[in-house]
Amino acid sequence: MMVQSPIPLQINSGSNRSTPEVRPMAATIGMKDVLDPTDCSGRYSLFRKKADRENHNVALPFCPDSKLPSFLEHDRRVLLFKAYYEEDVHESTIEEKRIHICELYFYVEDGTMEIIECKQENSGIVQGRFLRRSRVSKPGSSDYYEIDDLKIGSQIVIYSRTIHIASCNESTREFVMKYRGWDEDDVKTLPLPHDRFSESNNSKMRRESSAPGSDRRRKMNDLKQVMESMLGKETSMTDRGMFLENGTDALCFHVLWDDRESLYGDIQIFRLFYYLADNTVEIMRVNTKNDGRDNFTKLLKRSKLPKNGRASDSDCYTWKDLAIGQRVNVFGRNMLIESCDDFTRQYYLSNGITLLENMTLQMPENKFEIKRVIPPYNGFGTEEDSLRSCTGSLNPPPPKKDLQKMRDKSGVILQFNAKLISDKSDDATRRFVLSFFMEDDTIAIREPPIKNSGVIGGSFLRRQTIKKENGSYFSAKDMYVGNILNIVGHQFLLLNADEYSYRLMECDDQTFPFSDFARLQDILSSKTDEIKNYCVTNDLGTGTLDQDGLAKCCQSLGLELNRQELLTIWRKLDKKCKGKVAFTKLLKLASEDQWGSEDRSKELNTTDFAKA
DSSP: OOOOOOOOEEEOTTSSSEEEOOOOOOTTOOOOBOSSTTOOSSBOOHHHHHHHHHHTSSOOTTSTTSOOOHHHHTTTOEEEEEEEEEEEOOSOSSOSEEEEEEEEEEETTTTEEEEEEOOOTTOOSOOEEEEEEEOOBOTTSSOBOOGGGGOTTOEEEETTEEEEEEEEOHHHHHHHHHHSOOOGGGGOOOOOOOOHHHHHHHHHHHHHTTOTTOOOOOOOOHHHHHHHHHTTOOOOOTTHHHHHHHTTOEEEEEEEEEOTTSTTOOEEEEEEEEETTTTEEEEEEOOOTTOOSOOOSEEEEEEOOBSSSOTTOSOBOOGGGOOTTOEEEETTEEEEEEEEOHHHHHHHHHTTOOOOOOOOOOOOOOSSOOOOOOOOOOSSSOHHHHHHTTSSOSSOOOOOOOHHHHHHTTTOEEEEEEEEEOSOGGGTTOEEEEEEETTTTEEEEEEOOOTTSSOOOEEEEEEEOOBOTTSOBOOGGGOOTTOEEEETTEEEEEEEEOHHHHHHHHHOTTTOGGGOHHHHHHHHHTTHHHHHHHHHHTTOSSOEEOHHHHHHHHHHTTOOOOHHHHHHHHHHHOTTOOSOEEHHHHHHHHHOSSTTHHHHHHSOOHHHHHHO
């Protein structure tokens, strides 16, 4: 290390400017040796640097006290662990759980992990790389798996698979004990679980390949045994007495399998038949209507049922092992016996065994009540047509219509003059013509154009059925003067109607009760004395009466009549449409017993009026 001394500056006294005097440095200038590496005034020799590094006096780069980066310190260092995970199997009779043996590689340099499943010949499952090299986070946490999480006997969860660490190789054992501080218990090798399928598969392959010491005997097929006996071969007489004694008698039990703990599992009911002739078991499913399952006939064909799930095991269920309340292991399916038939109960009683009472087979009730929700009307076509698409039929029929009503009321239209109830000043002068078609209860609204009003007239609402706020449709009973109709967010007040509509409403008392003359006459007859007193009080004996005066008179009498009822009375008083009538007409009208009977006979009925 060579360090130059600073260049001295020479100040010229005759000038305000200071100029440095540059002197060339002699090449023969010797540098002194320094003891401290931080001293820049001399030379720190290589000999002293080596001595300080060996004596640990100073921590120099790449000395024993320095720490290398992880990718250099643990370059190509990989830890190998032997692991396995289990998988439940319900579709096989020779295994309950499948064992997958894996090799777990942990790369120390970056903390990544790789899992490769060991291949097994003729296993029928996809094998190979289970997890590519990557960092794996712990479930429910943002922390990643480290070396200390891979101790022998520990469990790690990777993508919902529980990986069991069973052993490690020798280099991994030395590294974790030397650098990670593990003890002997943390690296003690654990045995792998017993894999029945792998053993049976290996024995089958040894037998097929004629390996030394393999057993070549095979189980004879039942059909082959029957065919050989038909050809004259002597058969065994074992259990022949049971067949002659019991024949085709079978014990019948109802069993229940609760599989709700597994994915998409539910409760299923089966019938278990135990044949006394040969101690075989047959299990058939009880199908229910619309249960959404395939109608398969048997869960287990007629065969002996082993207790521990092994098909080749001689320890099988007998009729003494079956009782109400007991559980039966049907190749990994834990089923509960809940009831039996009368023959089964009598058979057990004849052998000195009393069965418990039958348990009730109760299916779990649905926690959620499924309600059929009708989708909202989308505005295309009529609402009845849209509802037809929700009935479940692929080709729904058209909605039914009241053809009799359409024939009788064809062409019958009620027309009203209406105004819009609004806070806007521009809507105060607007008027509308509301048409009600009695043949199908539809409503159409048009706005007559007014010159220089600034409002373009025309069709305000096309002909269609309109719903009220309570969900029902507007009918003919809602059409009367003074009523307020809430139509598509607008409120319309019916001001008056044409002569055709008035006469039509007066001829149909059942549909239009506010135009019933007989009902209004009864009301006025009960107020005859009050009308006379009103006449005397207001000195109207020889005076006239208009529509406003009639309304004030009825209000003073305490009669709550709407606009349509007042118009009905006024039309009876003012038949010549003069606008004013004598008050004595009202008294005469109220005192008659059957007022207007001769006039009512002259009115046309609804059918004749429609024809006219």
